[in-house]
Amino acid sequence: MRISQYFLSTLKETPQEAQIVSHRLMLRTGMIAQTTAGIYTWLPLGLAVLKKIEQIVREEQNRAGSLEVLMPTIQPADLWIKSGRYNDYGKEMLRITDRHEREMLYGPTAEEVITDIFARYIKSYKDLPKRLYNIQWKFRDEIRPRFGVMRGREFLMKDNYSFNLDYESARASYQAMLDAYVRTFARMGLTAIPVRADSGAIGGTLSHEFQILAETGESQVYYDEAYETLAPGEITLEKLQSLYAAADEMHKPEDCPVPLEKLKTARGIEVGHVFYFGTKYSIPLGAYVMGPDGKQIPVEMGSYGIGVSRLVGALIEANHDEKGIIWPESVAPFKVGILNLNIKDEATNKAAEDLYHKLLNQDVEVLYDDRDQAPGAKFADMDLIGLPWQIIVGPRGVAQGRCEVKNRKTDERFDLSYDDAIQKIRKA
Amino acid sequence: MRISQYFLSTLKETPQEAQIVSHRLMLRTGMIAQTTAGIYTWLPLGLAVLKKIEQIVREEQNRAGSLEVLMPTIQPADLWIKSGRYNDYGKEMLRITDRHEREMLYGPTAEEVITDIFARYIKSYKDLPKRLYNIQWKFRDEIRPRFGVMRGREFLMKDNYSFNLDYESARASYQAMLDAYVRTFARMGLTAIPVRADSGAIGGTLSHEFQILAETGESQVYYDEAYETLAPGEITLEKLQSLYAAADEMHKPEDCPVPLEKLKTARGIEVGHVFYFGTKYSIPLGAYVMGPDGKQIPVEMGSYGIGVSRLVGALIEANHDEKGIIWPESVAPFKVGILNLNIKDEATNKAAEDLYHKLLNQDVEVLYDDRDQAPGAKFADMDLIGLPWQIIVGPRGVAQGRCEVKNRKTDERFDLSYDDAIQKIRKA
CATH class of the missing domain: 3.40.50.800 (Anticodon-binding domain)
Incomplete structure (x- = not known):
């Protein structure tokens, strides 16, 4: 591509509104242009990076045996009323009324939509396990959008949903996604630490966040120093349940089993989040399959997110110097x-x-x-x-x-x- | 892909709600699942086709020297108030109020957003011509969504916007898009006739729709029989302005210059629409460049849409028999x-x-x-x-x-x- 025919618009000055380095550099390089608060247009240079990241995420999801679908951005409220969490998202959910006065919303996540589809199409245990994912724009109406694409309102997310017959195979799905995430981030030159996390509005009993360590991270992460010598293949669910690592909202110093001299702490950027929530959605939304004995069984589910657009910012936070960005080759425009x-x-x-x-x-x-x-x-x-x-x-x-x-x-x-x-x- | 590990769910019966063959076949083959009225989830088989079409569209846009960007789905109302068409879309525009009571909307098209970006980044005639496009989900709140993805509410559109210094070069951009469209549709095995069209809410003085002839088309198309022997390379703007072809809303029998015996008529499906509208958006949104003489000149603009998700349906309308779909190889899943x-x-x-x-x-x-x-x-x-x-x-x-x-x-x-x-x- 010739720059004379490209859309490259670099700024010498640091934009006033940008508080962190990735936001400053994305504006200075003309990767993005703000269209309104927390909502960006991706210019050619930024879009090239976004697509590279998206493709790496896609390849690793496919390699892990997941099937790609594409859910709509606009969802009907009735599915969320059925699951009982129409109110859980509060004002972060962008609520919409259509011309016929039907309540709709811009999906912040898609457990309800995919569970509804599963319930309509999959009827037998023989069709399990299934993992369905999509890479689609989501919306969360942040009260104070900031840090560019790191905490925007409209953002690109990969969300995968697993359907299994029982707890043991649900754990295997969770493990398969842990493995896929480690590989995904490694291909971008990133080391992400999976820490115990609050499952929040998604719900469930088991949840890990993948945190990239970077000075500008929003969370404080506490972890056993043993993490620093963990090889990628060693990141098993068993290991994660025995080794301590937690972000600030989950870290209680009085309960921490790691002696202080072995406890490391650093700022982290959350780039992925995995959940196991059993039958929380399958029961209210009717996602049952016929089991080997002919009985109807609600499926065991999990969900697995990666912040695709957020990763663009996170990668810059992890790869820059005083002159600008230093792209890892796998995601370079x-x-x-x-x-x-x-x-x-x-x-x-x-x-x-x-x-x-x-x-x-x-x-x-x-x-x-x-x-x-x-x-x-x-x-x-x-x-x-x-x-x-x-x-x-x-x-x-x-x-x-x-x-x-x-x-x-x-x-x-x-x-x-x-x-x-x-x-x-x-x-x- | 093994079907045993795929998500394939075929129906023997014809779904009641589907009135046209493409909608019936997309439901029967499990390409799509309706999530709510006029809003669909693309299942793996349907998504595979959608991506093939999207990629052909992208390659031909790039070949024609356009640059890909990605605009957000949610737009601020203020840009539409500036352009003066916030009310033109009426109830088809999905209007949204965010948590801070700001007026937003789900973009049905993006002339305002892209003109605003151009105005902020491009300052000199030396950077012209420019053509920027994106392939992004759009929303039109149809009063009666029907025909599956052919007249859905959330739909995938390729929209390209051209910026030129004067009328002559704007015509050259229009011609470049005509050429790209002919090639795009030809690669999918389709012959699309460009007919004179009403420029509607987009505005402007010059507009053509690309119509695929198919029995189930929504428009009645009238055209000079000479169209049937027109080679692809002969579709020039001059030729289109001299040869008669119009869809029903533009066709007035009393004004038609073609003698009845040479006038053909058929049903058509609109798959693309191109517009030239001069300075309709550049003046109110401040998209001026410095001309060779140092004066500020409002840029001449056009826009060029292709209904990417609609094409999936249109292709089935044009390629099926009593047993099912017959995919052209270039778009087969x-x-x-x-x-x-x-x-x-x-x-x-x-x-x-x-x-x-x-x-x-x-x-x-x-x-x-x-x-x-x-x-x-x-x-x-x-x-x-x-x-x-x-x-x-x-x-x-x-x-x-x-x-x-x-x-x-x-x-x-x-x-x-x-x-x-x-x-x-x-x-x-």
Whole structure:
């Protein structure tokens, strides 16, 4: 993509309204534009990242044997009246009256809608287990939206719902989602700690939040230092129930079994939340299956959320420096940026254009800065938007048939021929 | 995908509430489930088709040099008050009051939101032309939702907005979208006729609807018989302005320049709508750029919609027989279905499983009917859901190392070795 034909609008100044670094950088890089309080438009650069994250989440949900569906954003109130929680969400639920005076709402979550569908379609234990998920926009009417996409009102969530015949297999579904979450966050270069959580309006007896440790986190997290040496494969439900980790609303110092010298604490950003709630929804919404003995059994359920749009902010909180964002390669909007330092110099232009076309032909995602701007502005913009690699093409290097490849994260620089530069980027 | 692990729920009976064939077939195949009037959940089979269509639309928008953004579903009323059309939509607009008593709405279209963004980010004629699009859920509170996804309330729309410096280049944007639409529909095997249309609540002086001819269409379309021999490349704005074609609300027999013997008429389904409306939104919303002479110029705009979710229904209207749906290959949920006629026969099972794995390994999208059901039910279901190809694996053929490949559309059948069957499907 040529920047001259792209929608890139970077700001030098820090926007006044943004209190945390991810919000500032998302506005400064033109990833998002606020449309109204807590509601954003995703501009091309931001949307590219959002889609990368969404696709990683989707692939890991599919790998775990879940089926993708798509529920509507607008839900009828009657399902929530049936489940008994129409009032639980209070003012955070965006309530709507349609032209026929029917009560509707913008879904903040979808336990009721999916349980209703299950009840209508699945009739036998032979069709279990089932896990159905969707990646859809949700709405929570936060009283004070802030921190950009980290606590917006309209947000993109992956929500998965598991249906099992009994408690043991429901635990297996819960474990499968724990495994999927660890893999999902690892693919984004994140370590997320699952901590015991309050199950809140979702309800149920078992609940964990996945917290990314970051200074700007909203929660204070307390955890056994043993967490720091836990390998990904060791995150089992048994282990989580024996090792202590809790966010502030669940942490009671007087009840904490971990001696103080082994208790770590840090700020955390919640990026996922998993729940087991048994038959809380299946009984009122009639989600029963015929068991092996011919009797009707209410299904055991759980639900599993990942804040897809929130992850964009969380990733920036975890990956930035004073110059801007440093995207992990798996979620970067482009893999590499080409900086043409003098578009008026014929040889430089030719070298940069050649590199651009060769990379495109090899299916490398490349952003080409072909603007008529000073080198300093181009350096600053490219560091700000944080693509993993840069290829700097200037008249001095071009005179010798060479360019500079820079790693945004390490600041390593390599003086290379054009072909070697392409090879280096391709193999990186 | 194994049907035993999928979410496939077919109905033998025709649902009472469905008046048209696409709605009936979408319910009978379990593509969608109604969540409330005019609001649907997309089940895995339906979502697979929706995503294929969405991706074709996206690729053709990108090919035409448009940039993808993503606007929120919920919009603030103040932008619509500025543009002067807050009342134009009447009761079709779903109006919402948030917890702070601010007036909001669920976007039925997004001219205001995108013009506001343009006004804030683009300042110079040098950044023109720009075309920004998104594929996002919209809401129109239809008084009587019906025909399934064809006239639902929550629907998926691709909406593109063009920004140009003057009328001539605005016409070029309009033409680029006409070309993109012709290509988009052609890739789905559809011929859509662009007819003169009323610009309605969007406004403007130039507007065309793309109509697919189908018996169940909601509009009556009148067109010069010359349309029937028009090659795709000949659909230019000049040609559209010289050749007559209009839907009923624009067709006035007394003014029609086409002699009756050359005037064709048919029912049509609207799948796209393009508008040129000049400065109708740019002036009230302040979308001005600095022109070459330093003066501020309001940008010339157009907008271009495709009903993505509606196309699922329209495609079924255009592609079905008495047995069910006949998917064009480009939008089929799977390319091929394998019917294992006897899962209790070891040799049949082995042959079907082998075929399944070999096709998967070659990245063919395959649905494998591994259920313990009678052959008749499997034949009926596979014809109903309408995958382009079927591979029928039964004990009699397996005894000779052969299977039957069937083309759903032509009903051609081929008695082939397993390897030849795989080759045939791959190359099809």
